[in-house]
Amino acid sequence: MAAVHHPPNPPALHSFESVDLLVESLAAFVVKAQKEAIDKKGRFTIALSGGSLPKMLKGLINNPAVKWDLWQVFYADERVVPLDDPDSNHLLCTQELFSKVPIPKENIHTIDVSLFDDLEELSDAYEKELIREFAQKDAARFPVFDLILLGMGPDGHTASLFPNHPLLAEEDRWVAYIEDSPKPPPKRITLTYPVINHAARVAFVAAGAGKADMLSKVLDHPEEGLPSSRVRPAYPGQLYWFVDAPAAAKLELPPTEFKL
C-alpha cells in the first residue's frame, strides 16, 4: 500500500432519519463499492458480520445491480458452532440474505467444521482460504478487502475483538481464534486488525437508541481505545459509519452528507 506515512482518512459519519433510509443508502453504497471493484479487478471481496447487520443488507435483495456471481464473501468473525446452529453467523447471513439471492454457494467462504477440535488449525485453515483468494491475486502482505461490514457491540467490541483482550495486539496473523469470548458462544474466529485496517473500505452499521452512548465513546473519544475505535483503515482506505438518528443522538462528531 502506497504512502505509508499518510495519516488515516477521518471517518465519514452518515446519519439517517430512519432505518429504512439507512438500509436503502447502505445498499447503494455496497453496489457502488462492488462496481468499482469489478471494473478494476473483475471481482468483489467482502467480509460480513453477524448481529443485526445481515438484515440491514435487505436492500440488496432483488437488486438487479448486484453481480452475485462476482462476489467472494468471507466472515469478519464466526462462532465455532455447526453451520446450521442458531448461533452461526453463516446461518444468519443465509437466512437473511443468501437464501434470497442467486449467489453461488462456492463464493461463500465458511469455516471448516471438520476442524472444530483444534482452533489453531481452524483459524489457520480460514487464513489459507483468504490466502487462496487474495495472496496470488494481490500479492500483498495483508489482504485488501474491497469492503468489510461490521457491527458494534454494547461493550464497544467489533468482529470478535473484545475490550482488553490480548487479540487486540495481534499484528501478524490474518485470522485468529478466541476461546474466552465474554459474549457467548466463547469459541470464535475473527479477522484481525491488520486485515480490517488494510481494507479499501470498512463500514460500521449501528441503529437504535441503545447504541447512542457507546457510539459517542467510540467516535468522540477514540483515545479510550475501545475495539471499535481501533478500526482505522490505513490510507487510502476509508472508514464509514452508517447510523440512524437515535444512535447518533449523543454524538459530537458532525455527520457527513451521504452522496454516492
Ligand SMILES: O=C(O)[C@H](O)[C@@H](O)[C@H](O)[C@H](O)COP(=O)(O)O
Ligand atoms: O458475534 C457476536 O457476538 C455478534 O455478532 C456481535 O458482534 C454483533 O455484531 C454486535 O454485538 C452488534 O450487534 P447488533 O448489530 O445486533 O447491534
